[in-house]
Amino acid sequence: MRDFDSFTVVITGASTGLGRAIAVEVARRGAGLVVVNYARSADEAAETARLVEAEGSKAVLVQGDVANDEDCKKIVAAAEPTGRIDALFNNAGMTKFAPNHADLDAVNAEDFLKLYSVNVVGAFQMVRAARALLEAAPAPGAVVNTASIAGVVGNGSSVPYAASKGAMTTMTLSLARALGPRIRVNAVNPGFIDTPWFKNMPDESLERLRAGAAAATPLKVASTAEDIAGAAVFLASPASRHVTGETLLVDAGLHLGGASLSMR
Numbered sequence: 001m002r003d004f005d006s007f008t009v010v011i012t013g014a015s016t017g018l019g020r021a022i023a024v025e026v027a028r029r030g031a032g033l034v035v036v037n038y039a040r041s042a043d044e045a046a047e048t049a050r051l052v053e054a055e056g057s058k059a060v061l062v063q064g065d066v067a068n069d070e071d072c073k074k075i076v077a078a079a080e081p082t083g084r085i086d087a088l089f090n091n092a093g094m095t096k097f098a099p100n101h102a103d104l105d106a107v108n109a110e111d112f113l114k115l116y117s118v119n120v121v122g123a124f125q126m127v128r129a130a131r132a133l134l135e136a137a138p139a140p141g142a143v144v145n146t147a148s149i150a151g152v153v154g155n156g157s158s159v160p161y162a163a164s165k166g167a168m169t170t171m172t173l174s175l176a177r178a179l180g181p182r183i184r185v186n187a188v189n190p191g192f193i194d195t196p197w198f199k200n201m202p203d204e205s206l207e208r209l210r211a212g213a214a215a216a217t218p219l220k221v222a223s224t225a226e227d228i229a230g231a232a233v234f235l236a237s238p239a240s241r242h243v244t245g246e247t248l249l250v251d252a253g254l255h256l257g258g259a260s261l262s263m264r
Helices: 017-028 042-054 069-077 109-136 159-179 203-215 225-236
Strands: 008-011 033-038 058-063 087-090 141-146 183-190 247-250
Touching: 008 017, 008 109, 017 033, 017 042, 017 087, 017 225, 033 042, 042 058, 069 109, 087 109, 087 225, 109 141, 109 159, 109 183, 141 159, 141 225, 159 183, 183 225, 225 247
Parallel strands: 008 033, 008 087, 033 058, 087 141, 141 183, 183 247
Antiparallel strands: none
């Protein structure tokens, strides 16, 4: 499949995890230029670039924090030589781990502001910076926001994280309405993804987390970044050219709450 042939693609937070998987997938599908953004992980971002170029695409590395508006402009500037952005993946995100949502003292206003600055404001700033190049794409430019099932059902690593992803989902609707017809805006809402996000957990704890995630889904699987990347890339592809303002749950059925798949 070469449905991204000659596309210019920008991916924030692409050093590891879902961002890397998206970068490799669009390269595999023919992207001409992949802009790989990272905030701190230079070595890991370089590995993403290597994987992209191994698929035959050109990769450009850009360090920048999407919470900083000037950095957003710098990231977009890397795509300017092509005169277009066909797809922007707002994948950069952060959290604070405070899984007991009843412990209201586990988070504070600073936590909310820090998470919103990346997860919501950063995505908005990237769209604003990229707008002209997205509109210059031959087909409507596509924005894909990485939201989360946490923003739909209010679970996840912390209350601020869930709230920020809910805000991102609402922003997706607002921007889809405002930026059509030259830009499409959608969101992918993953559930658990087995990525370096959890790299600081002890091995036994991580295994319990994986097992618990699988047990909570009707499909009985713990998703990997590659499992989610295909759905995210679909939302930027010509196959979804009539899709905008959509939030696609890709959570192995986690949102179903463990309900039986069979009628008894």
